[in-house]
Amino acid sequence: MSQNPTSSKIHFISIGGSVMHNLAIELHLKGYIVTGSDDEIYEPSSSRLAKHHLLPQEIGWFPEKITADLDAVILGMHARQDNPELAKAHDLGIKVYSYPEYIFEQNQNKQRVVIAGSHGKTTITSMILHVLKFNNRIFNYLVGAQIEGFENMVKLSDEAPVIVIEGDEYFTSPLDHTPKFMHYQPHIALISGIAWDHYNVFPTWESYVKQFELLADAIPKAGAIIFDETDDMLDVIGQKERPDVVSAPYNVHPNKIENGKTILITQEQGEVPVLVFGNHNMKNISGARIVCERLGVTDEDFYAAIQSFKGASKRMELLGANSSVSIYRDFAHAPSKVEATTAALKEQFPERTLVACAELHTFSSLNKAFLKQYRRKLKAADIAVVYYNPLTVEHKRLEAISEEDIRVAFKRDDLKVFTDAGELTSFLKSLSWENASLLLMSSGTFGDTDLKKLAEEILAKAE
Incomplete structure (x- = not known):
């Protein structure tokens, strides 16, 4: 072309x-x-x-x-x-x-890095882009969220020697049911974790896992597969013998929490404060560091850059805070993400009451057969809330679900379930907001609720 x-x-x-x-x-x-x-x-x-x-x-x-x-x-x-x-x-x-075929077409003479996995791929990709930009590197990219400092989510420069791509496992197009990430033909692939949450596309766990195995098996000689070694399924895929392909496992980055702030503990750079938190983000940092190392970024340059990384849009995004209350929104909707995000916020502020609200909004999350995947996923919350709109269930032509179905699925008798956005906001505003954290998790909008305004009203009440 x-x-x-x-x-x-x-x-x-x-x-x-x-x-x-x-x-x-x-x-x-x-x-x-x-x-x-x-x-x-x-x-x-x-x-x-x-x-x-x-x-x-x-x-x-x-x-x-x-x-x-x-x-x-x-x-x-x-x-x-x-x-x-x-x-x-x-x-x-x-x-x-x-679009995956076209991205490959435009970058076939460049080093290609693909970040894949059920969760964390947007954040890891964003971390790598932040580090490369901080260190004045020239690079192409494709990422699934807006990132501070980047005007666009796609960059295709003829001069760039490398492209970093967030690659997902969904079908490529109506004509092509190959997972998108297979078209990129990466030299380096990172897989962040496998959690089955695409019930409508991959009806069985085995069919879902198979996509990631195909990606790992496609890495060419002299390439690298980077993976979360704490994920049992990934460990099997990552440790599989592949001639002349580097296998690089990663884990939670050593860290400590002091006064609600997370500090990385490093061998050469000492203590490095960061703006993101939670075990899942400590893994994301470890994975991003290995990718950057393979792209020629020194540890010194990596840690200098990662300190100013604020996160991707809607990923543990701070909506507002005062001295005793913090309000976050997060894109989390799949069971594994709901669990990790809730646990992260409780760990960051253990002495605060955690109010965690999850919206069931996607095809999988509203599927009666899939609901049991949410069992105990809100266990880290002191007050657990689920919102869903029955009209969305109807619109997606799914079997009707009741509030009791959701309580049973989440395995939590004290779960608050709302089907009306106004009632949800009234409930949240009625709580005693002092020494507390609020977490709003959804890939939707909680019935078009103005979350910024809600945060302002709660903080005003807490003062």
């Missing part, structure tokens, strides 16, 4: 996706002629596309946008197989890429 931007015309089918719109913006900034379509575009995609004059004028699919002078079409995951624009592209013989 042509590498000369001035002659490249690219059309995006499903331009509103989180990676898709970032890729569209990046190609536009490189000088490509970019167009796109979608049948639904939400914030922040819509305003970010509009800023670069890439927002489609009308919502929907328009086969007339597919013309013979296009160099390529990039197909998003949310388009259907019978998409009329896709049919037109096939009729005209235009090359159709999924």
Whole structure:
């Protein structure tokens, strides 16, 4: 495909996706002629596309946008197989890429690093990007969340010798059920942990684990597989004999907590204070350090950089705090993430009452057969709360679930269950907020609740 931007015309089918719109913006900034379509575009995609004059004028699919002078079409995951624009592209013989295929196409002559795993991959990728940027390295990247100091979630520079990619195990596109991370063909792969939480895509645990084994087996000679050795399944995959492939296990980084602050304990650099906390983040730091070491970053430079890493957007994000109350939001929704995030906050502030709220929002989390995976996952919370919207269950065409189903699944008799967002916020505001932590966990919005405003109201009451 042509590498000369001035002659490249690219059309995006499903331009509103989180990676898709970032890729569209990046190609536009490189000088490509970019167009796109979608049948639904939400914030922040819509305003970010509009800023670069890439927002489609009308919502929907328009086969007339597919013309013979296009160099390529990039197909998003949310388009259907019978998409009329896709049919037109096939009729005209235009090359159709999924975005993972296109990312590989643009980076096939670079060193490729893929960060995979059921949890932690966004944070580990973000840590590596933060360290590389802090040390003035030139690099390409693809990451699944906004990071402070980075305007876009995708960077494709011709000069960069390396690309760091957050790679997920979901299907590549409606036409291709290969996991996305297989298309990147990494030289270095990190797998952060395996926890089955994609019930709708991988109906069995075995089919889910198999995807990560395929990734590890695809590492070329002189490559490296970096993995969390505390994960039993990963330990088996990581320790498997692969000729001429480096196997690098990692564990929790030595650390201590003093007055609610986490400090890394290192051999050469002494004590290093960091802004993130929790055992899961101490593992993330260890994994990121090994990747950076393989990219030529010294420990001295790594620890100098990691001190200022604040975390990726919506990953243990501080919504507000005063001297006795801290309020965090986190993207956690899968059982393993809910457990790790809740435990981390309790460990950080052990003397405080922990109020932990989880929203069941995804297909898996609202599936009656999957619910039991949440057994005891909120055990670290002093007050445990679950919110779900029965309309979401209906919309996803799932079997109805009751409040009692959720209490039984979480194995917690004192679990507070809410199906009305207003009642949830009223309950939270009614609590005695003194010497307490609030954790709001969801990949959704708690029924469009203004979480910043809620945090402000709780803190005002606590003063």
